Amino acid sequence: MTLEESLKNTVKTLPENVTLIAVSKTRTSEEILEMYRAGQRDFGENKVQELIQKQEILPKDIRWHQIGHLQKNKVKYIVPFIHLIHSVDSEELLRIIDKEAEKNNRTLGVLLQIKIAQEDTKYGLSFENAFRILEKKRSGKFPHISIEGLMGMASFTDNREQIIEEFSSLHRFYAQHQKDFRLTVLSMGMSDDYPIAIECGSTMVRIGTKLFGKRDYTV
Numbered sequence: 001m002t003l004e005e006s007l008k009n010t011v012k013t014l015p016e017n018v019t020l021i022a023v024s025k026t027r028t029s030e031e032i033l034e035m036y037r038a039g040q041r042d043f044g045e046n047k048v049q050e051l052i053q054k055q056e057i058l059p060k061d062i063r064w065h066q067i068g069h070l071q072k073n074k075v076k077y078i079v080p081f082i083h084l085i086h087s088v089d090s091e092e093l094l095r096i097i098d099k100e101a102e103k104n105n106r107t108l109g110v111l112l113q114i115k116i117a118q119e120d121t122k123y124g125l126s127f128e129n130a131f132r133i134l135e136k137k138r139s140g141k142f143p144h145i146s147i148e149g150l151m152g153m154a155s156f157t158d159n160r161e162q163i164i165e166e167f168s169s170l171h172r173f174y175a176q177h178q179k180d181f182r183l184t185v186l187s188m189g190m191s192d193d194y195p196i197a198i199e200c201g202s203t204m205v206r207i208g209t210k211l212f213g214k215r216d217y218t219v
Ligand SMILES: *Cc1c(COP(=O)(O)O)cnc(C)c1O
Pocket: 023, 025, 046, 067, 068, 189, 190, 191, 192, 206, 207, 208, 209, 210
């Protein structure tokens, strides 16, 4: 199957209001270009070094998404071009992004990453801390940031009920605060769990393996 066919097959399974982020970490620029030629414009990466190398040589109308944990000292490298940062997992990180956005004369779109998985390994804010940040933003803090929504990752498990539970908890919080804070994006769902995420109200899915095939190494 070509990447173009793979893209078509995946897009077919998505409702119209759901945005597809093609997760291109570990993929070559040639593979990304092939997806691009098939019409895909949103790509997600989780390593800053890899992202800036690809951004430099690939078409400038690609919308790049930072989807993995972002180290504070690397923020400055991506702020000039990044379309959306999905992985804001601390207030301190948000403050640094705001400062860099100001330097670049930009208002930068971000999502607050919420920890919904029961596993210990995943980054993310608690609902309480996310709410606190949203309130600070509303009262005028972080003027160069636009908090567009929320992101979450479910536990890596075959337990469908648990995944539903985790995604639903995030959707409840999103629905509850959507109007007050003008949120429009709920980023949840990867290759293995995105159909469940969509049932639970996702508006943005981040899909790698199902589009490009298995990665050579885990990242
Ligand atoms: C790698 C990654 C994905 C995509 O994972 P697949 O299982 O390959 O679809 C989605 N979100 C984040 C944050 C990732 O790091």
